[in-house]
Amino acid sequence: MxxxxxxxxxxxxxxxxxxxxxxxxxxxxxxxxxxxxxxxxxxxxxxxxxxxxxxxxxxxxxxxxxxxxxxxxxxxxxxxxxxxxxxxxxxxxxxxxxxxxxxxxxxxxxxxxxxxxxxxxxxxxxxxxxxxxxHTLYNKEDLPFPIKDIPDVFAQFKKKTERDAIVKACFEVPEQIAFVENAVWGEVPGLADLGFEEELSAACYSTGGEDQALMHLTELLATGSFIYNKPVKNTPDKEGFSSRLSAWLAFGCLSPRKVYWQVKEAEALHGSHPNFNQVLLGLLWRDYYRFMFKKHGLKFFQESDFEELIQAPVAADDELTLQWKAASTGHLLVDRYMQQLNETGFITFPARLLVATFLVHVFKIHWTKGAAYFEEKLIDYSPASNWGNWASVAGVGLDLKSKNTFDLEKQMKILDVAITAVV
Incomplete structure (x- = not known):
C-alpha cells in the first residue's frame, strides 16, 4: 500500500x-x-x-x-x-x-x-x-540555549543569538510533487462567504501570495529605494523606511530565512546600510516574541488577571476608545495614523508605537482594547508580535529592563512635539 x-x-x-x-x-x-x-x-x-x-x-x-x-x-x-x-x-x-x-x-x-x-x-x-x-529565522534546536532558558530581555536574546546561533539555508522549491488522486478540490470562498457584507473595491496595501511576496522582495533589494531611503526614525514628520514585508511574513507567504539570505546577498553587493539592519532586527523581534510565547504562554503578560481581561473585558467601548478607533481624537498625528490603519490595514512600526502610547498613556485605556482592535485591522497581524508589543507599551511585558523594548519618555516627547489638540 x-x-x-x-x-x-x-x-x-x-x-x-x-x-x-x-x-x-x-x-x-x-x-x-x-x-x-x-x-x-x-x-x-x-x-x-x-x-x-x-x-x-x-x-x-x-x-x-x-x-x-x-x-x-x-x-x-x-x-x-x-x-x-x-x-x-x-x-x-x-x-x-x-x-x-x-x-x-x-x-x-x-x-x-x-x-x-x-x-x-x-x-x-x-x-x-x-x-x-x-515561522522563525532561527530553529529552536539551533539556538544557543533551550527554550526554558531563553533570555527574557530582548537585548540579551539578540546578543547571544547573533553571536552563537546560525541561520540555516533555505529549502528549495520542490521540483516534482506526487498528489493524492482527488476529483473535487473545493472553491476559494468570497468575502461574503466568510461573513463580510461588502466586497472591497480597491487595493488597500498589497496583494497576498507567495508570488507577490517574492517579487516585492526582489524589487525591494534590486532598486535604489532600499539603499537610498532613510532608515526608520521616531519623528512625527517622517515615517522613514519600511520594507513592507510583514504581511507576507505573517501568512507565511514569505520565509524569514529567505528574507535574511537575500538581504545578506544585497549587503555583499552594496555594503552595509541601516535599512539592511532594520529588516534583520525586525526578523529578530518576530523570533523573540514567538519564543517568549513558547516559553511562557500567557504568563508572559505580567498581569494576574490577564485571562479574565481577555475572556470578559468591559463590554462597551467608552467615548475615548471610540474616538481613537474612529481617528477623531483631535491629535493630528494620531488621527492621521489611525485613519491610515482603518483604510489600508497598515501603519509603520513607529506609528504603531505612537498610537498605542496615546491610547494607553494619554487616554488611560487598558492596552488589551488596543491590541484587540489591531487584531481586527492589521493586514500583517501576528498574535505573538501584536500582543507582545502592546504589552511592552503598557509596561506589562517581561522585557522591562531596557529601553530597547519601549521608551515611554521618548514616545511622549514625540506626541508633545506634534501639533496637537487633545481633549
Whole structure:
C-alpha cells in the first residue's frame, strides 16, 4: 500500500523554504495538501471587534489562490474546506487512506488549542500528527540555549543569538510533487462567504501570495529605494523606511530565512546600510516574541488577571476608545495614523508605537482594547508580535529592563512635539 501524507497548511502559504512540505514529499508516495477556512477566525471577539478584518481576509484569499496556482502548476491542487479542522480530519483520513499528518506548530493559545483538538481526533485513529517549526529565522534546536532558558530581555536574546546561533539555508522549491488522486478540490470562498457584507473595491496595501511576496522582495533589494531611503526614525514628520514585508511574513507567504539570505546577498553587493539592519532586527523581534510565547504562554503578560481581561473585558467601548478607533481624537498625528490603519490595514512600526502610547498613556485605556482592535485591522497581524508589543507599551511585558523594548519618555516627547489638540 502506498503511503499518503496529508499536509495541513495554516500560516505557511508557500512552496519555498517549507521543510514540512519537502519532508512530506520525501517520506510519502503522494501528498494531500489541505487548507481549512476555520469559522473561529471570522467571528467577533469578546472585545466586540472582528477577529479578522475585511482587509486581512482578502489578503488571505489572495494568498490561498496563489498557493493553489503553484500546486496546479505542479500537476495537483490543494483541498479547500470551510469548517473546523477537528470536525473533518477523521473523515479525510478514512477517505484518502492517510498514513500521517504534517503541520506547522503555532504558539498562540487559540492556535495551539486547535492543534491539540486535531491531535486528539487523530490519536483515536492511531494517526500521527507531526509538528514542524517553520515561522522563525532561527530553529529552536539551533539556538544557543533551550527554550526554558531563553533570555527574557530582548537585548540579551539578540546578543547571544547573533553571536552563537546560525541561520540555516533555505529549502528549495520542490521540483516534482506526487498528489493524492482527488476529483473535487473545493472553491476559494468570497468575502461574503466568510461573513463580510461588502466586497472591497480597491487595493488597500498589497496583494497576498507567495508570488507577490517574492517579487516585492526582489524589487525591494534590486532598486535604489532600499539603499537610498532613510532608515526608520521616531519623528512625527517622517515615517522613514519600511520594507513592507510583514504581511507576507505573517501568512507565511514569505520565509524569514529567505528574507535574511537575500538581504545578506544585497549587503555583499552594496555594503552595509541601516535599512539592511532594520529588516534583520525586525526578523529578530518576530523570533523573540514567538519564543517568549513558547516559553511562557500567557504568563508572559505580567498581569494576574490577564485571562479574565481577555475572556470578559468591559463590554462597551467608552467615548475615548471610540474616538481613537474612529481617528477623531483631535491629535493630528494620531488621527492621521489611525485613519491610515482603518483604510489600508497598515501603519509603520513607529506609528504603531505612537498610537498605542496615546491610547494607553494619554487616554488611560487598558492596552488589551488596543491590541484587540489591531487584531481586527492589521493586514500583517501576528498574535505573538501584536500582543507582545502592546504589552511592552503598557509596561506589562517581561522585557522591562531596557529601553530597547519601549521608551515611554521618548514616545511622549514625540506626541508633545506634534501639533496637537487633545481633549
Amino acid at each position: 502506498s503511503k499518503k501524507i496529508l499536509v495541513w497548511f495554516r500560516n505557511d502559504l508557500r512552496l519555498h523554504d517549507n521543510e514540512m512540505l519537502v519532508e512530506a514529499i520525501a517520506k510519502s508516495d503522494s501528498i494531500l495538501p489541505v487548507y481549512f477556512f476555520d469559522p473561529r477566525y471570522f467571528i467577533n471577539t469578546s472585545f466586540e471587534t472582528a477577529k479578522t478584518g475585511k482587509i486581512r481576509a482578502r489578503f488571505l484569499l489572495e494568498s490561498i489562490l496563489s498557493l493553489r496556482k503553484a500546486f496546479q502548476e505542479k500537476g495537483g491542487d490543494i483541498l479547500l474546506i470551510q469548517g473546523k479542522p477537528e470536525d473533518h480530519f477523521s473523515e479525510l483520513v478514512e477517505r484518502f487512506e492517510i498514513a500521517e499528518v504534517y503541520h506547522h506548530r503555532e504558539v498562540s493559545p487559540e492556535e495551539t488549542a486547535v492543534s491539540a483538538s486535531v491531535e486528539d481526533v487523530l490519536w483515536k485513529q492511531r494517526i500521527n500528527l507531526k509538528h514542524f517549526i517553520g
